[in-house]
Amino acid sequence: MADAPSSSSSAAPPVADAASLAEVAVSAPVEEMTLVVKWRGQEQTVRMVGDDTLGELKLRICEATGVFPKRQTLLYPKLMLKDIDDSTLLSSIPFKRNVKINMIGTVEEEIFIGQEDDPELLDDFDFEQNEDTPIKDKDVYKQKLKRRASQYKVHLVVSQVPAISFIYLHQFLAAAYSKYDIIIWSATSMKWVELKMEQLGVLGSPDYKITALMDHLAMITVQSENQSRKKTFDCKPLGVIWAQFPEYYNEKNTIMFDDLRRNFIMNPQNGLVIRPFRKAHSNRDNDNELVKLTHYLLSIGDLEDLSKLDHGKWESSIDESAKRRKRS
Template sequence: MLQEKTNVLMKRQKLIGLSINGKPASDETPLTHLSKLKNPHRFILMGTPEADIFVDPQDCQELPEVFDDFDLEMAPHSEQWRHAIENSENLARFTETTEVHFIHQPREGKRLLVLDLDHTLLDFSGRSGGTDAGLVADRVSLKRPHMDAFLTAVYAEYDLAVWSQTSWRWLELKLTELGLLYHPAYKISFVLDKTSMFHVTSTDRAGKERRHQVKPLHIIWRKFPHWTEANTYHVDDLGRNFALNPANGIKVKAYYRGRDGATRDDELVHLAHYLLQLAAHSGPPPADHKNWRGWKPQPPLGG
């Protein structure tokens, strides 16, 4: 009843002032025992409504199931790939129903960089939370090392978009709390959430078919033709998310801030260097980005 009236989840409620014989009533105390006390009962409810909580995605019931994708493959131009593209009723429907609202308008001549959030740029697991001091500390520690410097550097050559596998409600909270939507050094052009993802079937290395969600860049390309397969890159820690666009996907190591060596993580430093090399390179781009850490631009023919 209290949860209904206040939007404070039961697990976040702390009731002060309900006591029996001078001792606080426990969760197991029947209300009939309280009826023997003075009526009405006055108490204080401490807790934060759910809409005001900076939510860890792992606490959300609505998040899709995530499985380890290290053994998942979908080869470019395979039968699966052609089937998914040619039988693209889902793709057409998602393109039609997906609304893209620009937070900052695209800049003329810029490439597009689509960025995952959780475990790519940030890690929301293991929050300290609970207190204002804890939340402030979280706002700093949630970010992957060099995140702001990375976004600032690549923004010079790329329009930035965020595509996260969570719902818009939680995504907006994350981006707003962390100041990513209106940062002075870089701008996020638009944001997509899990409602713009749909299911395909891929085969893992063991030959087992797995049904999973993807982030189809075709939705963006069909809506905004100035962005194409030739000038779009998608950065994610889950390779399965770019199963329909394998030539555009750049897979990074997943970031977990609680692991040993997390503060020395320099993945974004190397990624910025790679993306800026791609932007400056006039020769043929790499066929894929599997070996992006060791890629060196080839000189143009006759150069």
């Protein structure tokens, strides 16, 4: 049993203020860092670089332990890591050699047994949208993308038995499959991606195949700087896919659907914003947007370069096409 701390040692450790963190960040070169995280008696070695953020460290810890960042409480001598913003660069946090980070946290399986529809895990739609920012060409994010592409392993899908039928969804995917490979990318964990896809009957259809599944660990953290208040958020860089499968996929033949514009901030020319689809079980037969999306995908499927299109006008282009057909 550990001894109770004395009154002199029980005071809260000092919190590193923003000024001191910034001073350290300026003086410290960007370099590789090896951090050891101790959790439930086991040690995990996590390799980072100085221009990674605390939020990205939490993602790497999640990859090693299965504990989501929001479940992690990180303890470090003389630092209150919980009071340091996730956007803070690791190079500005005074980690010391041979000093371990202790973590308290619980994996999702121990919390959400029988709660597979928990909206916080399965719903990608509860974040406010962000305006596009010119960050896709910044070297710091290009380097993050390069590292993520080298670290993340895309989960290729083995077909399974179909389950629930969602009419428009399956018609849409079957039509898309005639001209495109299909990859599902969710901001949740792989367990919940697989679970939801199984519930939707997507992984076992005889009419189409899902090429791969991707989860939140393939995302990178970026910061918007064109607003009065800086905002840090995660996004889904298609470069992760392009780097791993360059013989098949590139910016000219890829289109990405998401209801959050910020998710394709690293590749806005390939993104198409769709409306959130809620209450799938009650609305599954009324998702008319998928019908229009089907027409749009098929109409552009034979083009040599999709990145030159303005996907923001996709609905108007479909409406104009329909009017021309009526006139003819």
